[in-house]
Amino acid sequence: MLPDADELAETLLDLAVPHEDIDEAVRLSRRIAGDAEALRILEETVAELVRGMGRIRGGVDLPALDAPDPSARYFPLYVFAAALPRVRAHHRERGVPEEVGRRTLADVGRCVALHRRRHGTGGVLAPGWLTLHFHGELYQLGRLQFQRDRIGSRTSDSAAAAGLPLGPGDPGLNLHVPDFMGPLSPEAVDRSLALARDFFARHYPDEPYTVATCGSWLLDPQLKRYLPEDSNIVRFQERFRLSRLPAEPEDTVPLRFVFGTTGIPLDRLPRDTPLQRAVVDHLREGGNWFVRHGWLPL
Numbered sequence: 001m002l003p004d005a006d007e008l009a010e011t012l013l014d015l016a017v018p019h020e021d022i023d024e025a026v027r028l029s030r031r032i033a034g035d036a037e038a039l040r041i042l043e044e045t046v047a048e049l050v051r052g053m054g055r056i057r058g059g060v061d062l063p064a065l066d067a068p069d070p071s072a073r074y075f076p077l078y079v080f081a082a083a084l085p086r087v088r089a090h091h092r093e094r095g096v097p098e099e100v101g102r103r104t105l106a107d108v109g110r111c112v113a114l115h116r117r118r119h120g121t122g123g124v125l126a127p128g129w130l131t132l133h134f135h136g137e138l139y140q141l142g143r144l145q146f147q148r149d150r151i152g153s154r155t156s157d158s159a160a161a162a163g164l165p166l167g168p169g170d171p172g173l174n175l176h177v178p179d180f181m182g183p184l185s186p187e188a189v190d191r192s193l194a195l196a197r198d199f200f201a202r203h204y205p206d207e208p209y210t211v212a213t214c215g216s217w218l219l220d221p222q223l224k225r226y227l228p229e230d231s232n233i234v235r236f237q238e239r240f241r242l243s244r245l246p247a248e249p250e251d252t253v254p255l256r257f258v259f260g261t262t263g264i265p266l267d268r269l270p271r272d273t274p275l276q277r278a279v280v281d282h283l284r285e286g287g288n289w290f291v292r293h294g295w296l297p298l
Helices: 005-014 019-033 036-050 075-094 098-105 107-119 153-161 186-203 221-225 232-237 252-259 274-284
Strands: 138-141 144-150 171-176 211-216 292-297
Touching (some): 005 019, 019 107, 075 107, 098 138, 153 211, 153 292, 186 232, 221 274
Parallel strands (some): 171 211
Antiparallel strands (some): 144 171, 211 292
16 A cells, blocks of 8 residues: 555655655655554555545544654655545546646645744644545645535525525535745636636536635734735735634734744744734734634635
C-alpha cells in the first residue's frame, strides 16, 4: 500500500510537497515500511478515508501515529499518497478534468508549507482538512475552493426570505479562501464562481447548487473601518449576506492567517500592509475579531 521510495518521491512531487520536505519524508517512510503495526494502521486509515468515496461526509480525523521519531509527523503524507489512486479514479468516474484534480490535491503541499511556517519542522498542518480533497468533496476552482455540503437552517431561512426556495439539508457549496494563491481580486472571485457553477452542474448534476456559504474572519465588517472601500477584502465581503454576530470572538484566527503565528506580542508584529495594520491596531485598541458566516446566490 505504501509506495516504494522512488514512487513516493514522484507522488509527493505531484502533490506539490515542497522540495525541502521530500527527501526527509521519503527517508522516514522506510521506518513505516519496516513496522508491521504502522503498516496496519496505515492500511486501516486509508480504507476509512476512501470508504464511500464521493459521498458528502465531511472531514474526518486521521489517527496520530505513536512513533518516537519524526516519521509520525509525515504519517498523513503516507496516507494521502496511498489513497491517491482511489481519489483519481473517482475524478475519472465523474469526468473531472485532470487539471482540476491536480490543483485540488496540490493543497497537500500547501499544508506541508504551512506546517513548516508555523512550527519550523516538517509535517502536515490540519490533515483532517485534506480528507475532504481525498474523498471527492472539495475542489480548487481558480482562486477559491468549493466544498460540497448541505445548508443549515439559518442559511435556508435567510435564502428563503430572499426568494430562494431552499430548506435545511439542501445542497450548498462551502466557499474557502486558500493561502498562497495571490490577490483576492473581484475578477478572480468572479471567475471562480463562474467555474463553480459550470463544474458542479456538469460533474455533480444530481446535486443542484444554488448558493455558496462562507465562514471566515475575512467577512468581519469591522475590517471596513481600516481598509479602503475598493480593497479586495471589502469587495469580497459585499458579495455576502451575513448571519447574526457570533457569541464569542476568535482573535487568534486573523493573527494565525495573516502572520502565521499567535505567539508574538502585538507590538512586535510587522505592519507592512494595510491588513497587517488593521488586525494589530484593532486588537491593541481593545477590539475583537469575529468569524462571520454569510451566503451568496450562485
